[in-house]
Amino acid sequence: MMSCERVEEMLPPYVDGDLSAEETREVDLHLDGCGECVATLGYLRRADAIVAGWPQTPRHMQPHLARIDEGVLPRIRQRRRLFPLLPRFNRVLPYAGLATFVLVLGAAVLALSMVLPGLPLTDAPKSAPNPVVSRPQEQLRPESITWYHDGRVADIGKGTEKFKNIVSAVEQLLQRGARDPSHPGSALSGDTETMKRSGAVLELIYPKPGVKHAGVGPHTHVLLRFDRGVTVLMGDAKYTEKLSVPNATEQEKRLRDLLGLPPPTLFAYDG
Amino acid sequence: MEEVVRMPGGDSLIVEQARHGDALAFEAIYREYQPQIAGYLCRLVQDPELAADLTQDVFISAYKAIGRTQPGLKLRAWLYTIATNAAMSHHRRRRVVQWSPLDDRGTDSPTEGPEDRYAAREELSDALHALPPEQSACLLLSARDGFTFEEIGKMLGISEAAAKTRAYRARLALARALRASEEGARP
Structure with a gap:
């Protein structure tokens, strides 16, 4: 038979149903004859219920929430005032590299076409219109x-x-x-x-x-x-x-x- | 018509706006998550003044770092990770555990009425604070804040099994503390 110490350690997974069938049977067997461990099981269930019922913000924390606002919000707003265009800039920045690459590639192709006039650039198929943009507005729901x-x-x-x-x-x-x-x-x-x-x-x-x-x-x-x-x-x-x-x-x-x-x-x- | 449910990851658009530097979107995130992060930290450090300071640090750090995160950021888990790290760092710096013996709180009778239930809840807060912070964090994140052990493992950089074991130990410790408190209070 398992010791009380060992059974106590197994009580949380026992409550959660995380034990194997064999372990569960052994714990059940022990609990049948051990009032101490049954009491501990009761306290475990009660402690679980208390923790689950703790409010999101403890009562004694409530008066301090405004002070957190005072520390955080000015920092956010200050940055917004200092860098009003930052979001726009952040979004454009990743495309700047791509634009540069396209420009360089275009310049290289142009230079090649001047050096090698036989290059069949004019035979390239015209790109089809963007299917998304060309779709009627009514279809885009x-x-x-x-x-x-x-x-x-x-x-x-x-x-x-x-x-x-x-x-x-x-x-x-x-x-x-x-x-x-x-x-x-x-x-x-x-x-x-x-x-x-x-x-x-x-x-x-x-x-x-x-x-x-x-x-x-x-x-x-x-x-x-x-x-x-x-x-x-x-x-x-x-x-x-x-x-x-x-x-x-x-x-x-x-x-x-x-x-x-x-x-x-x-x-x-x-x- | 207004079916009241929490946004099911529905703040992803706001998160994307914040990731791209939209301060207004971040402010909305701050307002949404400030009470729960502050509450979590308050439970962890058991000191509202300190929890307020740490919560400020968490959101200022998050504001600075959100632009460097990847698309599809799991915002809530990310904020809780920052908060947990802040509390752990503080704990490592101080290495002080303030333990109030449960007996001193003077529970006069088994918990029945609302006031007694409140006393029991607060006593367990003390017991929670006496635990190693990695155990109390695992317990709070799973039992109070609804994270899975897989998520908690990722947040704390440990395995799912380790997160589960820590939460088990914390729960058992609280059960023992509750028992000691009530049996000690009986005449």
Whole structure:
């Protein structure tokens, strides 16, 4: 028969069902005749329950959370003020090397064609138009739509009439916003302080490869971010521009109605 | 219509924005994860002041480093890894374990009412802090924060089996502490 010490060590995997059938049988046998180990098993189960019930943030930690904000947020915002174009630059940088390579290659080919005039450069087939860009806009429908707010998510199912209405409304919104000369790109670059208070994001995920909306650039995701009368379009990682959309408050309300979502607590429909 | 579930990895787009230097996206990440990282560190170091300092360090380090991460970053595990390393580094620097004997906390009766249950929870916090930090980290990450032992192993640079063993030992230690506390308190 196993010792109590050995059985105690086996109790956590015993509780989790991680022991072999043979080990489980031996522990069962021991527990049948050992009140001490049965008591330990009871305390183990209780301790497990207590740990599982610990709140995410202990009560005595709560008063210190604001101090963490004071230490972290200014650092983030300072960098944002100092390097407002950093995201754009970061995204462009990896392509700079490729562009240089293409230029050098082009120059080399040109030089070769001058040196070797018989080179059959002119016989090269013309490249076919990009099949993605040339597809009619109507065929490019999102695969899914997701609405995030306050860390929560609502998925909108496929193939429903509501889905079509939402897609149609969002695409109209995208194109109107992108074409509106009174709302130039990056209009909101200085307005991020307001945006931060909203977690409301409508995300459309398009089938790969990317979709091209007027003025928005190629991407597979489109984000519509709402905040207090402001709507911002954000593409995926390849998309560097941000565009505002006119009448954003009304547009958001319309989309929320279509989605069947109530207005957010913090959102003010004050136009 | 608003089905309330946590974003199922749905913050990947925000993470990608942050990876590409979008400070606003990182701020959203900070707001989402600050309470749980602070709570985790508070449990690990058992000192809210210190946990606040470490949480600041975690997010400032993460902000500086996120641009160097690979696409498809598992953000939550990454943040917890940074937090665990911060706590371990602090522990190595100080090499001080503050152990409050459970008997001194004065539980007068077996835990039944809400106040007693709260006392038991907090006593176990003390017992947790008395454990080697690698054990308490394994326990918290698995039992409280929902990581698998495979994930924990990767986070701590140990095998899955080692992570599991550490969590087992921690659980048994807490069970013993709970027992000692209650049996010691009985008249």
